Amino acid sequence: MPDRSPLIRATAMPADTNPYGGVFGGWLMSQMALGAGALASRVGQGKAVVVSATDFAFPGAMAVGDELSVYCDVAETGTTSLTIAAEAIARERNGETTTQVARGTFKFVMLGDDDRPRPVRIAAEVAAPVQVPENDA
Secondary structure, eight states: OOSOOOSEEEEOOGGGBOTTSSBOHHHHHHHHHHHHHHHHHHHHTSEEEEEEEEEEEOOSOOOTTOEEEEEEEEEEEOSSEEEEEEEEEEEOTTSOOEEEEEEEEEEEEEEOTTSSBOOOOOOHHHHSOOOOOOOOO
């Protein structure tokens, strides 16, 4: 996994478990949606609402007390929408071992003040290409 900062960090608690004692997939999806929504609002510079959630997989298990980190990237930009890829990584409570516990894709539509779809405005720090200094050799 590349060195990057999580958009959400949360600790799984007993209320977040399913009847079998594992962390509930719905809780994982909700944490991922929060992280993806934060990125969509920041990148799109405004109100973003989720319109679909697809391609979910739950390749690993998470225990109560484990710390969840949610990482998100813009996968696609449309006229009025942003598609965000989200990845959920669990770190064991008493150590450094990490496991990917979920991944999925969220699509958001940007809304204007009138709550109608509006064109995506990309934040300058995301849209601007990285300037690499030329070598003066």
